[in-house]
Amino acid sequence: MAKILAATTGILGLLSGAAALIALSGGAMAADLPTAKAPPAPAPAAIEQPLPFFVKLGLTYAINTSSSKIYSQSPGQLAIGDPTQYLVPGLGAKLSNIATLGFEAGYYVFPNISIDVSGGIPMWVKDTTKGIPPNNLPPAGTRLGSYLAGLIPVTVVYHFTQLGQIQPYVGVGLTPVFSFAQRSGFNTGITVDSTIGLVLQAGADVMFDRHWGWSVDVKKVFSSPQDHATGDNLATIGIPAQLPLTSTQKVNFQPWLLSTGVVYRF
Secondary structure, three states, X not given: XXXXXXXXXXXXHHHHHHHHHHHHHHHHHHHHOOOOOOOOXXXXXXXXXXXXXEEEEEEEEEEEOXXXXXXXXXXXXXXXXXXXXXXXXXXXXXXXXXXXXXXXXXXXXXXXXXXXXXXXOOOEEEEEEEEOOHHHOOOOOOEEEEEEEEEXXXXXXXXXXXXXXXXXXXXXXXXXXXXXXXXXXXXXXXXXXXXXXXXXXXXXXXXXXXXXXXXXXXXXXXXXXXXXXXXXXXXXHOOOOEEOOOEEEEEEEOEEEEEEEEEEEO
Protein backbone atom coordinates (compact mmCIF):
# COMPACT_ATOMS: atom_id res chain seq x y z
CA MET A 1 0.00 0.00 0.00
CA ALA A 2 2.78 2.40 0.80
CA LYS A 3 4.34 1.70 -2.57
CA ILE A 4 1.09 2.55 -4.35
CA LEU A 5 0.78 5.89 -2.45
CA ALA A 6 4.36 6.75 -3.26
CA ALA A 7 3.85 6.00 -6.95
CA THR A 8 0.66 8.08 -7.01
CA THR A 9 2.38 11.00 -5.33
CA GLY A 10 5.20 10.85 -7.87
CA ILE A 11 2.79 10.88 -10.79
CA LEU A 12 0.89 13.89 -9.36
CA GLY A 13 4.18 15.72 -8.92
CA LEU A 14 5.17 15.09 -12.50
CA LEU A 15 1.74 16.31 -13.71
CA SER A 16 2.01 19.50 -11.61
CA GLY A 17 5.49 20.24 -12.97
CA ALA A 18 4.31 19.70 -16.53
CA ALA A 19 1.38 22.05 -15.99
CA ALA A 20 3.68 24.70 -14.59
CA LEU A 21 6.01 24.40 -17.57
CA ILE A 22 3.09 24.67 -20.01
CA ALA A 23 1.81 27.80 -18.23
CA LEU A 24 5.22 29.41 -18.25
CA SER A 25 5.81 28.64 -21.92
CA GLY A 26 2.35 29.98 -22.85
CA GLY A 27 3.06 33.24 -21.02
CA ALA A 28 6.41 33.53 -22.74
CA MET A 29 4.82 32.98 -26.14
CA ALA A 30 2.14 35.54 -25.40
CA ALA A 31 4.83 38.02 -24.41
CA ASP A 32 6.69 37.35 -27.68
CA LEU A 33 3.62 38.06 -29.86
CA PRO A 34 3.55 41.64 -31.40
CA THR A 35 1.09 44.00 -29.75
CA ALA A 36 -1.70 45.31 -32.09
CA LYS A 37 -1.46 49.14 -32.55
CA ALA A 38 -4.25 51.60 -33.38
CA PRO A 39 -4.04 53.06 -36.93
CA PRO A 40 -2.44 56.55 -37.07
CA ALA A 41 -4.81 59.55 -37.14
CA PRO A 42 -5.28 61.04 -40.61
CA ALA A 43 -3.30 64.21 -41.32
CA PRO A 44 -5.40 67.41 -41.14
CA ALA A 45 -6.64 68.64 -44.49
CA ALA A 46 -4.57 71.47 -45.94
CA ILE A 47 -6.37 74.83 -45.78
CA GLU A 48 -6.23 76.85 -49.04
CA GLN A 49 -4.87 80.27 -48.34
CA PRO A 50 -6.90 83.10 -49.96
CA LEU A 51 -5.28 84.59 -53.05
CA PRO A 52 -4.29 88.17 -52.15
CA PHE A 53 -4.34 89.94 -55.54
CA PHE A 54 -7.07 90.36 -58.17
CA VAL A 55 -7.72 92.22 -61.41
CA LYS A 56 -10.98 92.93 -63.26
CA LEU A 57 -11.49 93.90 -66.89
CA GLY A 58 -14.73 94.66 -68.71
CA LEU A 59 -17.25 97.31 -69.74
CA THR A 60 -17.95 100.46 -67.71
CA TYR A 61 -20.92 102.70 -68.47
CA ALA A 62 -21.07 106.14 -66.83
CA ILE A 63 -24.53 107.67 -66.33
CA ASN A 64 -24.00 111.36 -65.67
CA THR A 65 -26.81 112.48 -63.36
CA SER A 66 -25.06 115.83 -63.00
CA SER A 67 -26.41 119.36 -62.85
CA SER A 68 -24.69 122.71 -63.22
CA LYS A 69 -25.06 126.37 -62.39
CA ILE A 70 -23.47 128.87 -64.77
CA TYR A 71 -22.12 132.26 -63.74
CA SER A 72 -21.11 134.84 -66.34
CA GLN A 73 -20.68 138.48 -67.27
CA SER A 74 -23.17 140.29 -69.44
CA PRO A 75 -22.21 142.31 -72.55
CA GLY A 76 -23.11 145.45 -70.59
CA GLN A 77 -20.63 144.57 -67.86
CA LEU A 78 -18.00 143.94 -70.51
CA ALA A 79 -18.61 147.40 -71.96
CA ILE A 80 -17.88 149.09 -68.64
CA GLY A 81 -15.09 146.73 -67.62
CA ASP A 82 -16.97 145.03 -64.77
CA PRO A 83 -15.49 141.48 -64.32
CA THR A 84 -18.13 140.36 -61.81
CA GLN A 85 -19.91 137.11 -62.70
CA TYR A 86 -23.57 136.55 -61.87
CA LEU A 87 -25.76 133.46 -61.98
CA VAL A 88 -27.37 133.19 -65.42
CA PRO A 89 -31.09 132.64 -64.69
CA GLY A 90 -32.78 129.74 -66.43
CA LEU A 91 -29.52 128.30 -67.81
CA GLY A 92 -28.07 124.96 -66.75
CA ALA A 93 -25.93 122.25 -68.30
CA LYS A 94 -25.64 118.48 -68.41
CA LEU A 95 -22.88 116.01 -69.20
CA SER A 96 -23.27 113.13 -71.66
CA ASN A 97 -23.17 109.45 -70.75
CA ILE A 98 -20.18 107.42 -71.93
CA ALA A 99 -19.13 103.77 -72.30
CA THR A 100 -15.52 102.68 -71.98
CA LEU A 101 -13.19 99.79 -71.20
CA GLY A 102 -12.95 99.64 -67.42
CA PHE A 103 -10.45 97.93 -65.16
CA GLU A 104 -9.89 97.41 -61.45
CA ALA A 105 -7.10 95.97 -59.32
CA GLY A 106 -6.98 95.15 -55.63
CA TYR A 107 -5.15 93.57 -52.75
CA TYR A 108 -6.63 91.74 -49.73
CA VAL A 109 -5.06 93.26 -46.61
CA PHE A 110 -7.25 90.90 -44.55
CA PRO A 111 -9.26 87.81 -45.62
CA ASN A 112 -12.43 89.92 -46.01
CA ILE A 113 -11.04 93.43 -46.64
CA SER A 114 -9.36 94.67 -49.79
CA ILE A 115 -8.07 97.97 -51.15
CA ASP A 116 -9.25 98.55 -54.74
CA VAL A 117 -8.14 100.98 -57.44
CA SER A 118 -10.26 101.34 -60.59
CA GLY A 119 -10.36 103.39 -63.75
CA GLY A 120 -11.05 103.27 -67.45
CA ILE A 121 -9.89 104.51 -70.83
CA PRO A 122 -10.69 108.27 -70.87
CA MET A 123 -13.51 109.26 -73.23
CA TRP A 124 -14.77 112.67 -74.36
CA VAL A 125 -17.76 113.94 -72.36
CA LYS A 126 -19.99 116.58 -73.97
CA ASP A 127 -21.20 119.51 -71.88
CA THR A 128 -24.47 120.89 -73.30
CA THR A 129 -26.90 123.56 -72.10
CA LYS A 130 -30.43 122.99 -70.87
CA GLY A 131 -33.14 125.46 -69.95
CA ILE A 132 -34.07 128.82 -71.45
CA PRO A 133 -31.78 131.72 -70.48
CA PRO A 134 -32.56 135.42 -71.16
CA ASN A 135 -32.87 136.09 -74.92
CA ASN A 136 -32.47 132.30 -75.37
CA LEU A 137 -28.71 132.74 -75.75
CA PRO A 138 -27.31 130.18 -75.90
CA PRO A 139 -30.33 128.00 -76.76
CA ALA A 140 -30.94 124.63 -75.07
CA GLY A 141 -28.73 121.86 -76.45
CA THR A 142 -25.78 124.12 -77.31
CA ARG A 143 -22.47 122.38 -76.73
CA LEU A 144 -20.50 124.50 -74.29
CA GLY A 145 -17.41 122.30 -74.59
CA SER A 146 -16.06 118.78 -74.20
CA TYR A 147 -13.86 117.20 -71.55
CA LEU A 148 -11.56 114.19 -71.55
CA ALA A 149 -12.64 113.34 -68.02
CA GLY A 150 -10.64 111.29 -65.54
CA LEU A 151 -11.70 109.37 -62.42
CA ILE A 152 -9.52 107.01 -60.36
CA PRO A 153 -11.62 105.69 -57.44
CA VAL A 154 -9.67 104.22 -54.52
CA THR A 155 -11.92 102.28 -52.14
CA VAL A 156 -11.75 100.08 -49.05
CA VAL A 157 -14.03 97.09 -49.65
CA TYR A 158 -15.56 94.49 -47.32
CA HIS A 159 -16.25 91.09 -48.97
CA PHE A 160 -18.92 88.66 -47.69
CA THR A 161 -17.18 85.33 -48.29
CA GLN A 162 -19.46 83.07 -46.22
CA LEU A 163 -21.85 82.53 -49.17
CA GLY A 164 -19.37 80.40 -51.10
CA GLN A 165 -19.31 80.91 -54.84
CA ILE A 166 -21.26 84.20 -54.75
CA GLN A 167 -19.34 86.91 -52.88
CA PRO A 168 -21.09 90.30 -52.47
CA TYR A 169 -19.16 93.34 -51.28
CA VAL A 170 -19.58 96.98 -50.23
CA GLY A 171 -17.01 99.75 -50.12
CA VAL A 172 -16.30 103.43 -49.64
CA GLY A 173 -13.46 105.66 -50.74
CA LEU A 174 -12.28 108.75 -52.58
CA THR A 175 -11.51 109.66 -56.19
CA PRO A 176 -9.68 112.51 -57.89
CA VAL A 177 -11.88 114.23 -60.49
CA PHE A 178 -10.01 116.00 -63.30
CA SER A 179 -9.78 116.53 -67.05
CA PHE A 180 -6.89 115.43 -69.26
CA ALA A 181 -7.89 117.89 -72.02
CA GLN A 182 -10.65 120.27 -73.09
CA ARG A 183 -12.26 121.22 -76.40
CA SER A 184 -13.97 124.53 -77.03
CA GLY A 185 -17.57 124.86 -78.10
CA PHE A 186 -19.72 127.87 -77.34
CA ASN A 187 -17.21 128.50 -74.54
CA THR A 188 -13.57 129.14 -75.41
CA GLY A 189 -10.41 129.13 -73.32
CA ILE A 190 -11.78 126.36 -71.06
CA THR A 191 -9.89 125.23 -67.95
CA VAL A 192 -11.01 122.72 -65.31
CA ASP A 193 -10.26 122.75 -61.59
CA SER A 194 -9.39 119.32 -60.19
CA THR A 195 -11.16 118.15 -57.05
CA ILE A 196 -11.66 115.11 -54.78
CA GLY A 197 -14.96 113.23 -54.63
CA LEU A 198 -16.59 110.67 -52.36
CA VAL A 199 -17.21 107.16 -53.77
CA LEU A 200 -19.71 104.56 -52.60
CA GLN A 201 -19.37 101.03 -54.03
CA ALA A 202 -21.34 97.78 -54.10
CA GLY A 203 -21.23 94.62 -56.21
CA ALA A 204 -20.63 90.89 -56.28
CA ASP A 205 -18.06 88.42 -57.61
CA VAL A 206 -19.31 85.04 -58.84
CA MET A 207 -16.28 82.72 -58.69
CA PHE A 208 -16.14 79.76 -61.10
CA ASP A 209 -13.01 78.36 -59.42
CA ARG A 210 -10.21 79.62 -57.20
CA HIS A 211 -8.86 81.97 -59.87
CA TRP A 212 -11.60 82.93 -62.37
CA GLY A 213 -14.96 84.59 -61.92
CA TRP A 214 -17.38 87.26 -63.15
CA SER A 215 -17.95 90.60 -61.45
CA VAL A 216 -20.83 93.11 -61.37
CA ASP A 217 -20.03 96.48 -59.80
CA VAL A 218 -21.79 99.80 -59.11
CA LYS A 219 -20.13 103.02 -57.93
CA LYS A 220 -21.68 106.38 -57.10
CA VAL A 221 -19.47 109.48 -57.17
CA PHE A 222 -20.18 112.76 -55.34
CA SER A 223 -18.01 115.76 -56.28
CA SER A 224 -18.19 119.45 -57.16
CA PRO A 225 -15.66 120.45 -59.86
CA GLN A 226 -15.63 123.81 -61.60
CA ASP A 227 -14.61 124.87 -65.09
CA HIS A 228 -13.85 128.33 -66.39
CA ALA A 229 -14.04 129.98 -69.83
CA THR A 230 -12.53 133.21 -71.10
CA GLY A 231 -14.85 133.82 -74.04
CA ASP A 232 -17.98 132.88 -76.03
CA ASN A 233 -17.92 131.80 -79.67
CA LEU A 234 -21.31 132.92 -81.00
CA ALA A 235 -20.52 131.33 -84.37
CA THR A 236 -21.54 127.98 -82.86
CA ILE A 237 -25.15 129.27 -82.71
CA GLY A 238 -25.09 131.02 -86.12
CA ILE A 239 -23.88 134.48 -85.07
CA PRO A 240 -20.46 135.34 -86.60
CA ALA A 241 -18.96 136.93 -83.51
CA GLN A 242 -16.87 136.21 -80.45
CA LEU A 243 -17.15 137.91 -77.07
CA PRO A 244 -14.48 137.91 -74.35
CA LEU A 245 -17.03 137.13 -71.65
CA THR A 246 -15.67 135.14 -68.71
CA SER A 247 -17.84 132.43 -67.19
CA THR A 248 -17.71 129.77 -64.51
CA GLN A 249 -19.63 126.50 -64.47
CA LYS A 250 -20.14 124.94 -61.03
CA VAL A 251 -20.93 121.28 -61.55
CA ASN A 252 -22.77 119.00 -59.14
CA PHE A 253 -20.98 115.94 -60.55
CA GLN A 254 -22.67 112.72 -59.38
CA PRO A 255 -22.27 109.98 -62.01
CA TRP A 256 -23.21 106.31 -61.64
CA LEU A 257 -20.44 103.97 -62.80
CA LEU A 258 -21.83 100.57 -63.84
CA SER A 259 -19.22 97.89 -64.55
CA THR A 260 -19.20 94.21 -65.46
CA GLY A 261 -16.47 91.88 -66.59
CA VAL A 262 -14.10 89.03 -65.83
CA VAL A 263 -12.19 88.79 -62.53
CA TYR A 264 -8.90 86.93 -62.02
CA ARG A 265 -7.33 86.23 -58.61
CA PHE A 266 -3.71 85.35 -58.04
